[in-house]
Amino acid sequence: MKPTPVSYIPTQFLSMDILATLWDRAVLTSYFDNVRKFLKIISENFEDIAFVKVNNIERTGMVKLANLDGPIPLNGMGDGMLRILQLVLGIFPARNGFLLIDEFENGLHFSVQKQIWKLIFELASDLNIQVFATTHSWDCIEAFSIAANQSDEEAVLFRIGKSVVPNDKGKTIATVFDKNSLHNLTQSDVELR
Numbered sequence: 066m067k068p069t070p071v072s073y074i075p076t077q078f079l080s081m082d083i084l085a086t087l088w089d090r091a092v093l094t095s096y097f098d099n100v101r102k103f104l105k106i107i108s109e110n111f112e113d114i115a116f117v118k119v120n121n122i123e124r125t126g127m128v129k130l131a132n133l134d135g136p137i138p139l140n141g142m143g144d145g146m147l148r149i150l151q152l153v154l155g156i157f158p159a160r161n162g163f164l165l166i167d168e169f170e171n172g173l174h175f176s177v178q179k180q181i182w183k184l185i186f187e188l189a190s191d192l193n194i195q196v197f198a199t200t201h202s203w204d205c206i207e208a209f210s211i212a213a214n215q216s217d218e219e220a221v222l223f224r225i226g227k228s229v230v231p232n233d234k235g236k237t238i239a240t241v242f243d244k245n246s247l248h249n250l251t252q253s254d255v256e257l258r
Contacts, residue, residue, distance in 0.1 A: 070162030074155040076171055078147050081139075085116035085124040087154035096157060099188060103153040106180050107146045114139065114150075126150070144172030149181065156185070159194045166198040175204035182212035190218050210251045213244040220244045 079087075091097055104111045110130040119125050126139025128146070139146065148171060156164055170178060189196050200206060206222065213220035224240040242250065 070159050071165065072155045072157075072159035072162070073165045074151055074167065076168040078144070078172070079151050080123075081116070081125045082123045084126060084150060084154060087158070088114075088116050088126075091154055091157045094157065096188070096192070099184065100150075100153050103149050103181070103184055104146065106177050106184075107149055108142065145174060145177065148172035149177075152181065152185070153188075156188050156192065156194065160192045162194060164189070164194050164196045166196065169198040169200050170202040170205040175202075175208070178205055178208035179211050182208050183215060186212055186216040186218050186220070190216075206247075207251050210244065210247045214248050220247075222247050 091100060101111070101113075104114065108130060110132045111128065112131050113129040115127050115129075115136075116124040117127055127136040128139050128142055129136045139150070152166065155166075173181065185196060188194070198209075200209075209220070209222065221244070222242045224242065225237060226240070228234055228236045228238045
């Protein structure tokens with residue numbers, strides 16, 4: 066029996082070598098246009114990206130922007146660009162399996178999170194991926210809720226916390242919110258974190 070694919074996107078940023086390897090796996094696939102779509106969320110001027118060897122050490126990302134003559138280092142684009150690249154490249158190895166994202170919002174401005182969630186919902190559906198993500202961010206929960214309600218896909222949020230019910234006081238429990246109840250709660254500003 067073939068093992069189920071699992072892709073893990075950690076809280077910290079991946080090294081350029083790991084990103085370059087993930088890039089190599091995605092670059093000639095039919096889903097590669099999604100990489101560009103994701104990266105344009107951070108910069109509308111984004112045109113292309115390549116991983117090149119610098120000083121015979123490791124490959125590094127170089128980005129071409131429409132408003133500049135030459136490429137600039139990926140690291141110069143900020144944490145958001147690195148995080149989005151990490152997210153989109155981490156999706157492809159999870160095809161027909163699971164994508165695990167630790168602290169989804171790391172490096173991402175709240176204003177782009179809804180767009181990113183929307184694209185993740187689309188790719189997860191296209192690639193048959195079940196996504197599990199952690200967060201402590203209310204902005205991330207709201208963005209997830211909005212994207213979930215705009216998607217036909219199933220989406221739930223699990224809130225993990227300590228029970229206050231006398232019989233179970235102190236036990237760790239999970240409270241499940243489907244996308245409709247989550248939408249109602251986020252509109253009411255009920256604390257879920």
